[in-house]
Amino acid sequence: MKALEKSHPKEGLWMVEAPVPEIGPDEVLIKVNMTGICGTDIHIWNWDDWASHTVPVPMITGHEFAGEIVELGRDVTGLAIGQRCSGEGHLVGTDSRQSRSGKFHLDPGTRGVGVNVQGAFAQYLRLPAFNVVPLPDNIPDEIGAILDPLGNAVHTALSFNLLGEDVLITGAGPIGIMAAAVARRASARNVVITDVNPDRLALAREVADVRTVDVSQESLHDVVAEMGLKQGFDVGLEMSGNQTALDQMCEAMVMGGRIALLGIPPGLAPMDWSRVVFKALTIKGVYGREMFETWYKMIALLQNGLDVSKVITHRFPVAEFEQGFAAMKSGKSGKVVLDWRDA
Ligand code: NAD
Numbered sequence: 444m445k446a447l448e449k450s451h452p453k454e455g456l457w458m459v460e461a462p463v464p465e466i467g468p469d470e471v472l473i474k475v476n477m478t479g480i481c482g483t484d485i486h487i488w489n490w491d492d493w494a495s496h497t498v499p500v501p502m503i504t505g506h507e508f509a510g511e512i513v514e515l516g517r518d519v520t521g522l523a524i525g526q527r528c529s530g531e532g533h534l535v536g537t538d539s540r541q542s543r544s545g546k547f548h549l550d551p552g553t554r555g556v557g558v559n560v561q562g563a564f565a566q567y568l569r570l571p572a573f574n575v576v577p578l579p580d581n582i583p584d585e586i587g588a589i590l591d592p593l594g595n596a597v598h599t600a601l602s603f604n605l606l607g608e609d610v611l612i613t614g615a616g617p618i619g620i621m622a623a624a625v626a627r628r629a630s631a632r633n634v635v636i637t638d639v640n641p642d643r644l645a646l647a648r649e650v651a652d653v654r655t656v657d658v659s660q661e662s663l664h665d666v667v668a669e670m671g672l673k674q675g676f677d678v679g680l681e682m683s684g685n686q687t688a689l690d691q692m693c694e695a696m697v698m699g700g701r702i703a704l705l706g707i708p709p710g711l712a713p714m715d716w717s718r719v720v721f722k723a724l725t726i727k728g729v730y731g732r733e734m735f736e737t738w739y740k741m742i743a744l745l746q747n748g749l750d751v752s753k754v755i756t757h758r759f760p761v762a763e764f765e766q767g768f769a770a771m772k773s774g775k776s777g778k779v780v781l782d783w784r785d786a
């Protein structure tokens with residue numbers, strides 16, 4: 444099969460011929476139709492500090508996918524050949540306290556598809572049946588291929604009750620933009636999203652009904668005053684990983700406000716903790732998706748009219764993967780989807 448592999452410990456990915464994976468008794472083989480390029484894949488492409496310390500070489504990358512089941516392990520029940528699916532890219536064990544209490548997404552032994560085990564940028568993917576998420580007929584493959592980041596957005600946005608609340612999202616990357624759309628569906632009163640990149644903010648306005656703020660040009664403080672928010676934002680979703688954005692968010696919150704942190708700062712990030720204390724803020728770290736409650740909720744939201752299709756701005760046949768990665772690296776794109784059907 445064809446696969447996109449980190450074959451050498453340096454910048455880039457290479458299209459290689461690899462053996463079709465053999466599956467175990469509890470696994471399925473999935474024929475991959477579409478994949479999404481994630482920020483994680485860009486780290487792996489760039490071979491930055493994190494990637495070179497985390498990813499063994501060679502490694503088939505990629506974890507955002509949609510496809511269909513073509514082979515079932517002998518102990519697999521409840522799934523069928525031909526079933527369209529996406530799937531959770533975190534492989535968990537069943538021994539930890541967290542897993543045994545049903546919080547699989549908190550298993551400390553988690554391994555990542557396309558990071559620690561062979562990934563989804565390939566014509567075929569081997570996956571534990573446990574990780575498979577069947578796709579309803581009315582969710583197309585290209586949306587199936589972005590359920591992983593949509594799941595990050597849904598997990599973060601649903602961390603706190605948003606009904607009637609004023610919500611600030613920092614960072615209008617694909618995940619921040621989808622979180623804005625979810626916050627709207629969850630009946631937030633006002634949703635404000637910040638960025639320093641006008642292309643990203645324009646995309647946010649296309650995908651979701653939000654007030655965008657370019658914090659390199661406009662003062663968030665003035666926007667809050669103009670919107671008539673008396674004390675500030677009730678809920679903050681940090682989705683930039685940027686230190687200044689988090690500072691600005693803490694400043695803009697109401698007393699007793701709640702913040703969910705998804706963005707990953709590149710290194711140590713100093714924080715004015717006394718402000719957190721005096722404002723009585725709650726801060727929650729968010730990692731991945733809840734297994735599998737987030738998957739259930741996001742599919743329900745999609746079936747109930749949530750439309751994130753416009754967040755996909757680029758589509759390429761996988762032969763043109765280099766253009767796909769270039770689009771992602773330009774910082775101007777939303778989600779980039781690669782089509783594997785004619786690989
Ligand atoms: P992205 O890099 O595409 O988007 C981040 C956005 O933040 C960019 O548009 C950037 O211009 C913007 N930004 C930079 N400085 C800013 C500032 N001062 N104020 C406001 N915005 C600013 O990332 P993404 O793919 O949308 O992911 C969002 C974040 O979530 C990233 O930090 C990513 O690493 C992280 N992430 C975390 C998890 C998790 O499980 N916790 C999973 C996926 C992604």
Ligand code: ZN
Pocket residue numbers: 481482483506507591592
């Ligand atoms: Zn991802």
